[in-house]
Amino acid sequence: MREDRSPILELQGITKSFGGVEALRGVDFALHAGEIHGLVGENGAGKSTLMKIIAGVHTEFSGRFLIDGQERHFRSARDAHAAGIAMVHQELSVAPDLTVAENVFLGNQPTNALGLVQWRRMAREAGEQLARLGLDVDPMSRLGDLSIGLQQLIEIARVLFSGARIVILDEPTSALSPPEVERLFTTLRRLREEGTAIVFISHFIEDILRVSDTVTVFRNGRKVAETASAATSKGALIEAMIGRGGEALEHSYSDDLMLPTPSDSPVVLKVDQLSLARSLKDISFEARAGEVLGIYGFMGCGQQELSRILFGKLKPDAGTLAVEGTPKTFASTAAARRAGVALVPESRRDMLFHQEPVYKNISISILDRISSLLLKPAQERDIAKRQVEQLQIRPPVVGLDLGMLSGGNQQKVALAKWLTYPPKLLVLCEPTRGMDVGAKNDVINIVRDLRAKGLAIIVLSTEPETVLSLADRILVLKRGALVREFKNEPVSKDRLLEAA
């Protein structure tokens, strides 16, 4: 029946590249009124890029863009908004210090003839709208006091009830509890009845299958499948996402990989019943010397928080850490470093000094080992040179400002700073994200070397390949809880995705 009507949004042959790398290649996409359209694909497959084109965030691309059969070219997100397109981005974008009602009506507050905000009306209408989402929240309470899940629902509410004809939701359920997801779905179905077209992007394939009418699968910037949700299954979708056959350059990890027998080497880190607000629930695990422990999960599953707790940057609400049997509560990152823990976070901006030369970036964490009071710049440079050579950092000039290096080389510098005096426990977040194949292999080899030296290594990643290529044992983190452990058994990308 739907096929009879013409789509309200139609994209033809969309191609988009970022600095020479094609993110989308000749993608066709159509959206109908009264349809929930699910999008799935791995990180970097092109889903978000396509949606940002629709929402007017990316304005440079080639291909045809039609709304109601009319060719359009948005110059900004405002244009898209005026055309009735609204998007909830992956990252929460709310004003935590404003009230719930103000957030619901952000940029759109009801005013009287004098231009004054009608608070009572705004509160009442916000309350009504939130009630439709099944939320019983005081509209006048401060948004920042609510849980992240509620904040996310309120941001969604703002977009859903903005009167848009086309609503795009990018990973809307990552921070929601199951009942919250249920309420969201009920609302989405009701909006569908009212004729709104909804695009729903998610890593949670069960969610997609439950709520959407149609599913489109992306892989490597191409649309590889489009099918009615009722006519497919989780397995089939995962298969389409990963892609069978030898077309991928990289090892695809679609086949089973045998994990080794767990080692019985000494426990370096023991985590017991760790909890943090709504991010982490009762996390317990051990990391052993000479072992790489992989922790896999989708974006927002709590990996970031976990890594920050291990390095003393965040304090857990409950639970204990022990390093080599000694219980620790890290008062600062300095305390964690002294206890032999090192962290390489996922964001290079956060972990490096871009306006300082490479050698200062490498020596910063070990200055207290090489100098008591006075600096020894010559020694710093020697150490840096050795690391630059070993890790094949390009260009091999330790006096160059770090900002001049490419992303992959910066990532190596971030690793290098911990390697001269290796820690007991090395925590790596997304160690190969955004790297080309060569740099990825370099990092994999470095990590294997460190494992051979007897370090305990924890690799946290949202990319299954990263975990599969490095880990001896894999934990799966889902919405803040550990749901599965893979050890001494075959594992594959399918199985990981299935577990998460």
Place this chain on the structure above:
Amino acid sequence: MASSETALAAGQRARGLAPFLRSQMRNIAPFLTLIFLSGFFALASPSFATLDNLGNILTQVSVTGIIAVGLTFVILCAEIDLSIASIANVTGIAVAYFTLQDSYVNIANIPLPGAVAILLSILLCALLGLVNALGLTVIGIPSFIMTLAMMQIAAGVSALLVRGQIAYKVPSLITTLGSGSIGGIPWLVIVAAIMLLGGHLVLTYTRFGRYVYMVGGNREAAEYSGLNVKLILGAVMVISAVCSGIGGMLGVAHFGSAQQNEFDTYLLDSIAAVVVGGTSLFGGRGGIGNTIVGLFVLGVLNNGLDHVNIDSFLKILIRGLILLAALVINVYAQRLREKAVE
């Protein structure tokens, strides 16, 4: 690999002078300002460019210079200390309070031996700095607000100590350092020079100095490198307060009296000296060298305006405009450098 290294070095050279100058804008601009101002006043007034007047300028900027040493540390960490002038004032008053005054001075003070008076005064300013440090790091009050409160607290302590009166006597060591001279060079200038040199050596050659730059350059990265960021921030607040205290004690000796609100102009002057010199308000860039240039710019400006015939009320406006110009350059230099790097 050797060839790739030479090729790269050649590439860097080939990138040329312009980007290098752009990245050094922060250091060049204040220096040009100084040369321009000196040249202007030398032409405008015959009495400006004399050795005597150079001595005047040096003496005039010395107290500011002593205070600015500590403030440079604070600003390098991308923090601010608004309590410097008040802490200088209270420390100067305290050292007089602990000294035997002439009988006509109507202050109920506690005379102590000179060394003890100096020690107690330094302890007092260090303590006030520690309060700043704790407020900033433990409680998490932004330094702007914390030191604004401290400005009032220190002024309040000053008021309670002197109760509107003026004290004149300070320990003889302070009198000598503040108003004496050796071989024609005022001790005050010598102390300022030593403290500036000391600050420079600490910032450039010690581990702590490196940490100050790194914390200012990227606080998140410093934390992810396992530095004790709070300890470093706390230390710079204490350093700033102690430098202010020393400046205050010598200032009191230099002026010949200790009274309320004596140092009020030093807050703006010290901040101006550091920032006009090119130390970045965003942290991580600059240093004592910049502060020295900034001190001279300010000193030449203040002194030069006295040598030319100019409406004394206009002087204030001119100072303000020059400060604004320096701040604009500061922000643009930061942007140019970021562009040069990225």
